[in-house]
Amino acid sequence: MNIYKPELVEIMDIIQETPDIKTFKLQFVSKKMREEFSFLAGQFAEYSVFGEGECTFCIASPPTRTEYLECSFKIAGKVTGALNKMNKGDIIGLRGPYGNHFPLEQMEGKNVVFIAGGIGLAPVRCIIWNVLDLRDKFKDVTIVYGARSVSDLVYKRELEEWKKMDGVKTVVTVDPGGETPDWTGEVGFVPSIVEKVAPASENSIAIICGPPIMIKYTFPVLEKLGFTEDNMITTLENRMKCGLGKCGRCNIGNVYVCKDGPVFSYKEMLELPQEY
Numbered sequence: 001m002n003i004y005k006p007e008l009v010e011i012m013d014i015i016q017e018t019p020d021i022k023t024f025k026l027q028f029v030s031k032k033m034r035e036e037f038s039f040l041a042g043q044f045a046e047y048s049v050f051g052e053g054e055c056t057f058c059i060a061s062p063p064t065r066t067e068y069l070e071c072s073f074k075i076a077g078k079v080t081g082a083l084n085k086m087n088k089g090d091i092i093g094l095r096g097p098y099g100n101h102f103p104l105e106q107m108e109g110k111n112v113v114f115i116a117g118g119i120g121l122a123p124v125r126c127i128i129w130n131v132l133d134l135r136d137k138f139k140d141v142t143i144v145y146g147a148r149s150v151s152d153l154v155y156k157r158e159l160e161e162w163k164k165m166d167g168v169k170t171v172v173t174v175d176p177g178g179e180t181p182d183w184t185g186e187v188g189f190v191p192s193i194v195e196k197v198a199p200a201s202e203n204s205i206a207i208i209c210g211p212p213i214m215i216k217y218t219f220p221v222l223e224k225l226g227f228t229e230d231n232m233i234t235t236l237e238n239r240m241k242c243g244l245g246k247c248g249r250c251n252i253g254n255v256y257v258c259k260d261g262p263v264f265s266y267k268e269m270l271e272l273p274q275e276y
């Protein structure tokens with residue numbers, strides 16, 4: 001694949017996750033690309049609407065499932081607005097995969113704790129399914145997911161599926177005031193629910209993705225539970241343009257989030273200039 005050139009992908013299906021978030025199931029038009037494209041959990045791609053521009057989304061489906069490539073996007077502006085108007089059968093561009101990936105090998109043989117907020121479940125869902133598809137290699141799985149309200153929860157069908165799985169503890173929460181009369185999950189912000197769930201830190205690794213404020217308040221909770229700085233992993237979402245370490249749009253000091261990230265341990269984040 002020429003990493004500078006968008007490949008054509010067809011929108012095979014569209015899932016309306018929430019009022020402002022959609023998931024696209026994508027498939028390469030070219031048979032060669034369908035056979036050769038590969039990526040690792042945590043990597044991202046640049047998606048283009050011709051005549052409108054490009055935007056950056058993680059690959060939300062796991063590398064263990066190749067029937068479709070999925071991305072989930074929140075309507076934020078120009079390109080996501082244009083994507084929102086597209087239909088099944090329409091063609092968009094995709095270039096990638098770019099960036100580093102979640103440390104799957106470091107996670108093997110450990111308990112894995114996934115913590116996500118809002119659309120931050122998209123990259124986490126990719127690694128959750130990757131882990132669940134290779135279940136024997138990992139110990140207990142804990143998933144804590146929160147959104148502002150019940151209608152803002154993404155991947156609702158999969159949250160139900162994870163709740164029913166052996167060895168997987170799934171806790172879903174909504175912000176105070178976001179619950180409905182029939183809501184049976186937790187009510188509270190993600191960091192306080194993590195404190196309540198109190199996942200064991202021994203032989204454990206935590207993956208945390210979501211709004212910066214959620215990540216900021218989740219780290220101290222995990223530290224209190226005994227998680228070390230290199231066993232807390234997150235992703236940064238600095239604005240990007242090239243995705244390849246060429247344009248200088250995404251860098252923090254000497255670190256290019258597109259090339260050296262977007263996945264960083266808390267330890268690595270503490271070593272970055274404090275401008276993110």
Ligand SMILES: Cc1cc2nc3c(=O)[nH]c(=O)nc-3n(C[C@H](O)[C@H](O)[C@H](O)COP(=O)(O)OP(=O)(O)OC[C@H]3O[C@@H](n4cnc5c(N)ncnc54)[C@H](O)[C@@H]3O)c2cc1C
Nearest residue numbers: 055056057058072073074076077078079080122237238239
């Ligand atoms: C590695 C990475 C992975 C991402 N994964 C996803 C994903 O899976 N799903 C998803 O919905 N979004 C994701 N994003 C964010 C997404 O790239 C932007 O929201 C999107 O590009 C907006 O495009 P737009 O043209 O519609 O908005 P624009 O018209 O460009 O901007 C609309 C508004 O959003 C702000 N904005 C745009 N990009 C960012 C950003 N990166 N950070 C903060 N503010 C921004 C702009 O300043 C503006 O206020 C990811 C970003 C990165 C860097």
Ligand code: FES
Nearest residue numbers: 241243247248258
């Ligand atoms: S997006 Fe161009 S250098 Fe990172």
